[in-house]
Amino acid sequence: MSQTPPDSSRPSSPSRRALLGGAAAATFALAATASGAGAAAAHAGRDRPGRPGRPSWPTDFPLPNGFRPEGIAIGGGPYAYMGSLADGAIRRADLRTGESRTVLAGATGGAATGLKLDRDGLLYISGGLSASIRVLDTRTNRLTATYQPTAAGFVNDVILYGDRAWFTNSHAPVLYAVPRGHRRRGDDLREVPLGGExxxxxxxxxxxxxxxxxxxxxxxxxxxxxIGKLFRVDPKTGHATVITLKGAENVINGDGLLRVGDTLYVVQNRLNLITVFDLDARARTATLRRSITAPTFDVPTTAARFGNRLYLVNARFTTPPTPETTYNAISVPLR
Structure with a gap:
């Protein structure tokens, strides 16, 4: 579970003022102390971020021109990892400052779409049209494994489930699963065809x-x-059943999914919308609770949570991608 960073925004208590003789001196000392405390508080607000959601935490994260972000993942610390659809590069952003840097260089023909960060620091990366699956050790910034499914396709998104990381293929009715952790086995890459409904x-x-x-x-x-539908899938058999939507007709353009407890957030990219549903325990039904939108949305694709905020990347699919096209990530209240 994401942790809330410690509150470091509180300025220290002002130092005890020295006793000065006379009413005028006392008044002067009080004014000076108040002024100094106010300046310290202002300085702390600028340079020492507090908890997520406070004004001192940035809500906009500029990315390099031409980066084309698609996936985002956040672990227990205040750092987000974002993947590039352009070349598969991975950037790490500090949620407290908004600063980011490249931790895995891109390559011609590469892509990074869905991302998930495990507790052991391994980042699982789906490769889009490169149809690859990569595992990055974020402690060393080195790849520990690369998988290449036999069928061509668009390896789109990923979730951690059981002892494996599970990936979708947008161009074929199949899920892929690879083992979590550093151990490798002979059946490393598993393919589970989708069936049922x-x-x-x-x-x-x-x-x-x-x-x-x-x-x-x-x-x-x-x-x-x-088609705008949610499906419940048995990971052992691939049998899929439609999840009944209550209060919503569909989730057209549904992209990234994020579940917090029994609440499911569905990012509907080109609609610039996050639809929020209440799930029953088995996810047989999804009841519409509310929707989230913001003027800063520019075709968001995937979302991750830290503290009381959602962090999203703006893929800008309606804007022609060029080497000079600007991109960013943003955050909005979890609500």
């Missing part, structure tokens, strides 16, 4: 996109973007 879009179109777990921890949730 699953609906696959025509070849070349996006189908399976974001992926999450059910509140009871017994199954997966997968969103099908073009």
């Amino acid at each position: 699953w609906e696959q879009a025509p070849a070349g179109s996006i189908s399976a996109n974001g992926i999450e777990t059910t509140p009871d921890g017994r199954a997966l949730i997968v969103v099908n973007s073009p």
